[in-house]
Amino acid sequence: MVSRVVFGRGSFNQLDEIISPKRLNVNAPFIFLVDDVFKGNSWLTSRIPLAYGDKVLYISANEEPKTSQVDALVEEIILTTKERPSGIIGIGGGTIMDLAKAVSIMLTNDGESKDYQGWDLVKNPAIYHVGIPTISGTGAEVSRTTVLTGPDKKLGINSDHTPFDQVILDPELTKDVPKAQWFYTGMDCYIHCIESLNGTFLNAFSQSYGEKAFQLCKELFLDNNLTAEEAQDKLMMASWHGGMSIAYSQVGVAHAMSYGLSYVLGTKHGIGNCIVFDHLEEFYPEGVKLFKQMKSKHNIELPQNLCADLSDEEFDTMIQVALNLEPLWENAIGKNWKKVITPEKLKELYQNM
Known part of the structure; x- marks a missing residue:
């Protein structure tokens, strides 16, 4: 700590x-x-x-x-x-x-x-x-x-x-963070909460921090009554609590796959997490549903078809970078994650992005 x-x-x-x-x-x-x-x-x-x-x-x-x-x-x-x-x-x-x-x-x-x-x-x-x-x-x-x-x-x-x-x-x-960047980094925090709270590594310590960060994120991105100063204070605390939660558990599918996007395409971490998370209903149905509400409320349009023109070699590199993050997959899926997360499965998910 x-x-x-x-x-x-x-x-x-x-x-x-x-x-x-x-x-x-x-x-x-x-x-x-x-x-x-x-x-x-x-x-x-x-x-x-x-x-x-x-x-x-x-x-x-x-x-x-x-x-x-x-x-x-x-x-x-x-x-x-x-x-x-x-x-x-x-x-x-x-x-x-x-x-x-x-x-x-x-x-x-x-x-x-x-x-x-x-x-x-x-x-x-x-x-x-x-x-x-x-x-x-x-x-x-x-x-x-x-x-x-x-x-x-x-x-x-x-x-x-x-x-x-x-x-x-x-x-x-x-105070001067542009709106889009504010949303993407805020969603990084939100995704930390979802991946920690739904992971197999969850424990009472990480859960207490994750639940508080999750509550703050909902207030921040769905409440119309916060002043600018209140929003700044709350997001800084949400970031801290979300970071503490994953420090004592782990992140999951969105982070693992966004590392692949970043390595091959140079996609920044926050927006990369958002692009990936938008397609992960299979793994985090309630979390993705709420994410889409937040995205709509703040009029955020995510980039589309990032992977449309990738070669097979680039897909293979992206997939391998993601698969290398074994603790993230074990947290998300469990010890037998390799039976669920195959290169073919990841390629199908990336092709949707």
């Missing part, structure tokens, strides 16, 4: 107070990885507490994070700092959260980040790292994984060393 968390509107202003005691010395800077959507946005950037040799690296979140991107950032940091940094602070959405976690791990572990894609492969604790989400829904601020697209697969670095040491949850930072 994340060991320290601060929540509240305006809590971003406490960042200096929070990280200053963690500074190792004047030659060990803090590295701020910031979504480049905030470049030139003084409302946020002027409040980043820079001192000594601290650096701000602006990063585009237009594409899903890659192992090559992590390795390049680690190399840049090593070559431009006198000593190992005091910490990595990620400010942005799920992409930036995942990059911050991965970079903090790779600064203390040898090799390339692709070597750690999997479960519990990380040997050494990461350096101090802080997550400050500016969009809610992905749960990346709380999870024990950092999802990366590598040369051979899309798979997270799943380990006990991955979670942030500190998270700052300031709903004010989400």
